[in-house]
Amino acid sequence: MVRTPNIVEYAVQYFVNLFMHVLVMYWMVLVLIAIVVGVLVAAILIIKATKTPARDIVGMDITCKKCGTRTNGLACPKCKNKSQSFGV
Numbered sequence: 001m002v003r004t005p006n007i008v009e010y011a012v013q014y015f016v017n018l019f020m021h022v023l024v025m026y027w028m029v030l031v032l033i034a035i036v037v038g039v040l041v042a043a044i045l046i047i048k049a050t051k052t053p054a055r056d057i058v059g060m061d062i063t064c065k066k067c068g069t070r071t072n073g074l075a076c077p078k079c080k081n082k083s084q085s086f087g088v
């Protein structure tokens with residue numbers, strides 16, 4: 001005797017299939033969003049790292065610690081003159 005599935009079984013199977021598809025789609029969308037966010041964060045970090053001067057990463061001051069004049073890592077001319085005049 002061949003068992004014939006009735007309409008309820010068909011409906012249950014259909015909805016289970018539909019549910020699984022929706023679940024997989026949601027999961028894929030979530031994974032896609034996670035990948036996009038990850039790539040964006042990585043890109044921002046890389047851009048920040050490349051835009052930041054090497055001196056800042058190393059931790060050297062590009063401004064004078066005493067007077068705040070921008071020295072780009074060189075000796076401050078103001079403070080250098082001052083200390084020299086003090087030395088004399």
Ligand SMILES: [Zn+2]
Nearest residue numbers: 064067076079
């Ligand atoms: Zn200075």
